[in-house]
């Protein structure tokens with residue numbers, strides 16, 4: 001009791017006064033106690049609030065690190081941070097990375113960034129992108145005998161692509177440069193890809209195919225780099241035939257609009273032209289491009305030294321159609337009553353791809369009927385079906401146009 005400060009004078013206060021003073025002190029202490037309890041309750045409530053906020057932020061933080069993340073390409077790594085270019089809008093941004101991550105990051109790497117553009121992780125290397133966008137075939141299985149009704153076109157492709165690969169000395173001796181690039185143009189499914197594959201097969205060249213639309217739509221922001229990669233891959237695989245399908249996607253006439261998408265397409269095309277122009281010693285690499293939209297092409301790509309040999313690949317004529325029927329039924333069990341000449345007459349306007357579809361469908365009709373031999377009527381039904389299917393596709397594309 002020594003350390004307690006009593007509210008009265010021990011020697012002088014009467015008993016009554018002592019009781020009164022103690023009662024007063026008790027009252028004060030009770031009030032103080034009450035106040036403290038209130039404060040404690042407030043503090044507890046506050047604590048609860050902060051606890052909830054902490055949980056919310058932890059959750060949000062976790063979410064930020066998860067999807068959706070955006071893809072960007074590293075442009076530059078410097079002391080000031082990392083400059084990235086976002087895919088999609090092509091905008092550049094300066095962002096920070098942790099010390100550990102900085103060591104793993106180099107220009108041209110693909111990275112995933114979150115909403116605030118912080119690099120969250122690095123993505124798989126570009127070889128994966130190359131593999132996804134380029135089809136590389138050591139020796140495609142298409143030969144000249146598999147192509148029906150394109151004798152003139154075949155002849156021209158052989159002269160312009162096959163000869164320079166097989167007899168480069170002849171061009172040197174004569175003193176002329178072989179054509180740089182060959183452009184095949186015509187409706188879909190007429191055998192443009194087949195021609196390119198067949199010539200690669202004939203010359204034992206590696207066939208490297210890249211689709212223009214994929215370059216600019218699927219790998220936005222990487223088009224120019226992929227074009228560079230395409231030529232690198234070709235150099236690694238010489239002799240090689242580079243086939244760029246749907247070239248109109250990267251070489252369409254310039255439009256008035258100046259959207260970033262257009263700028264990206266422009267950059268991709270400039271890179272392609274630069275590769276072709278700077279390709280003095282092209283060695284054993286030939287370039288073939290194809291398009292269904294010749295009218296849309298930017299004339300810059302048709303200048304001498306670029307795609308300077310134009311070959312039209314039209315739909316087959318009647319004779320061509322008969323040949324294509326024969327080619328695609330070579331391994332089929334066809335009844336003797338099937339008259340391909342009559343079928344060729346009837347299937348006016350069909351492309352090679354349509355005829356292939358008719359042959360496959362005819363086989364399906366026989367199977368459905370539990371037969372192993374394909375009859376004339378199966379081909380008839382198949383032609384009706386292929387026509388009906390293509391009408392539906394046209395309607396659908398009109399609807400979504």
Ligand SMILES: Nc1ncnc2c1ncn2[C@@H]1O[C@H](COP(=O)(O)OP(=O)(O)OP(=O)(O)O)[C@@H](O)[C@H]1O
Pocket residue numbers: 146147148149150187188189190191192193194195245290291292316324327351352353354356
């Ligand atoms: N002239 C042809 N002779 C034989 N088969 C053909 C012919 N044309 C097309 N085909 C068949 O159609 C398929 C598609 O043809 P291919 O891919 O070469 O056409 P394409 O002109 O490149 O078409 P796209 O412009 O749509 O890319 C071929 O795999 C082949 O089976």
